[in-house]
Amino acid sequence: MRAVWSHWTKPLKDQPGSVWMSTKHYLFAFVLSFENARRYFSPTCLYTDQEGFRMLIEGVGLPFDFLSVDLDILNDYCLYWWNMGKFYAYSAQTEPFIHLDNDVFLWEPLPERILSSPVFAQNPEHFTELSDYYLPVVLETAIAGISDGWLPEEWIWSREIFGNFQRSINTGIYGGYRTDFIKYCSDLALKVINHPSNAKALAPVDDKAKLTGMIEMYLPNVCYEYHKEKEDSPFRDLEIEYLFSSAEDAYKNPQQVKYTHILGRAKRDQDIVKRLESRVAAEYPSYYKKIIEYVNDFGELCQVSPWSSKS
Amino acid sequence: MSSTNVCFVCDTLQEDEVEVCQCCKARIGIQKWLDNLSVRDRSIYFNRLIEAKERWAKLGRYDQSPKNSNSPAISASSNNSVAIGGEFL
Numbered sequence: 420m421r422a423v424w425s426h427w428t429k430p431l432k433d434q435p436g437s438v439w440m441s442t443k444h445y446l447f448a449f450v451l452s453f454e455n456a457r458r459y460f461s462p463t464c465l466y467t468d469q470e471g472f473r474m475l476i477e478g479v480g481l482p483f484d485f486l487s488v489d490l491d492i493l494n495d496y497c498l499y500w501w502n503m504g505k506f507y508a509y510s511a512q513t514e515p516f517i518h519l520d521n522d523v524f525l526w527e528p529l530p531e532r533i534l535s536s537p538v539f540a541q542n543p544e545h546f547t548e549l550s551d552y553y554l555p556v557v558l559e560t561a562i563a564g565i566s567d568g569w570l571p572e573e574w575i576w577s578r579e580i581f582g583n584f585q586r587s588i589n590t591g592i593y594g595g596y597r598t599d600f601i602k603y604c605s606d607l608a609l610k611v612i613n614h615p616s617n618a619k620a621l622a623p624v625d626d627k628a629k630l631t632g633m634i635e636m637y638l639p640n641v642c643y644e645y646h647k648e649k650e651d652s653p654f655r656d657l658e659i660e661y662l663f664s665s666a667e668d669a670y671k672n673p674q675q676v677k678y679t680h681i682l683g684r685a686k687r688d689q690d691i692v693k694r695l696e697s698r699v700a701a702e703y704p705s706y707y708k709k710i711i712e713y714v715n716d717f718g719e720l721c722q723v724s725p726w727s728s729k730s
Numbered sequence: 731m732s733s734t735n736v737c738f739v740c741d742t743l744q745e746d747e748v749e750v751c752q753c754c755k756a757r758i759g760i761q762k763w764l765d766n767l768s769v770r771d772r773s774i775y776f777n778r779l780i781e782a783k784e785r786w787a788k789l790g791r792y793d794q795s796p797k798n799s800n801s802p803a804i805s806a807s808s809n810n811s812v813a814i815g816g817e818f819l
Binding site for chain 2: 524526541580591644648669670677678679680681682683684685688691694695698
């Protein structure tokens with residue numbers, strides 16, 4: 420199975436308050452994610468841009484089997500659509516694959532039930548109108564405020580049926596062999612963002628970084644549920660398998676699968692990043708040296724963040 | 731889903747036989763359409779409510795961020811100041 424990573428430099432470089440403490444920590448995580456996963460997956464594939472190529476390939480020396488250096492086409496997008504590179508990588512897959520966020524580390528092989536499933540993800544998530552991350556109303560209000568705004572029929576259906584009780588998926592890992600479904604969802608996500616009226620409506624919205632995370636993780640589930648109920652859908656019989664049965668299961672029972680995801684603001688936890696650096700220094704001294712040299716030569720990509728480690 | 735004197739959502743006793751009390755219908759925004767749902771959609775909807783209630787029963791256990799402590803949204807994305815499996819690092 421192909422292991423896929425994506426790296427679009429612009430959000431990392433220009434985003435005020437990038438989630439990583441520094442470029443070196445971002446790169447330490449990338450090394451560990453790559454090296455751990457390539458024990459179990461082949462080939463390894465990277466979707467990136469020219470600057471990402473210079474940093475990850477020429478600088479750090481990560482030996483990916485396949486490279487796509489096309490993500491400079493994203494540079495006209497606002498940097499807060501930070502996961503556009505992921506959408507691009509998802510849509511490009513035509514063979515069974517696993518996409519790993521660079522903050523996800525596999526310590527052992529994934530279970531066969533995951534690897535053989537049509538679509539898989541880290542865990543299902545549940546949210547209501549009180550969520551501070553999933554903000555469907557912000558997106559819907561912006562789009563409703565402009566003529567010819569557009570949302571997928573699956574989105575509208577799910578909101579009508581389930582109201583404020585919504586379900587999503589965490590895509591720390593995401594993939595499967597139904598690349599047609601994954602491409603369908605990613606293309607819908609891109610259409611939500613690219614639709615001319617939507618683009619105008621969303622331009623002034625402050626929470627784009629959260630909206631795009633929501634679009635990425637919410638759309639696959641609404642598509643899954645909608646098409647399951649549609650008799651003539653090619654996705655009707657598709658199932659999504661999860662590494663963990665819920666978010667609380669992931670926190671409560673990570674020992675059932677040795678798996679790490681340094682999600683969100685955990686990237687600024689002093690203890691976590693210290694252990695990340697120590698592990699890379701001890702296990703991958705050659706990479707470690709190259710990362711330190713790269714950062715010394717080219718400076719920081721990540722800007723100083725307003726987040727404290729305990730926020 | 732059969733009607734009883736207990737609201738399915740909030741479990742409070744009602745004067746009349748109901749599936750969901752008027753208060754909850756208004757609160758969760760289903761007032762306008764619940765009665766008109768097809769049998770299939772009612773089934774989907776109530777299955778989701780069962781699932782949501784199971785989630786609510788576990789509220790707060792892993793939501794360690796004070797900002798989120800009152801949120802019924804149990805998601806890793808909302809709880810993102812804590813790493814999953816950080817002990818393996």
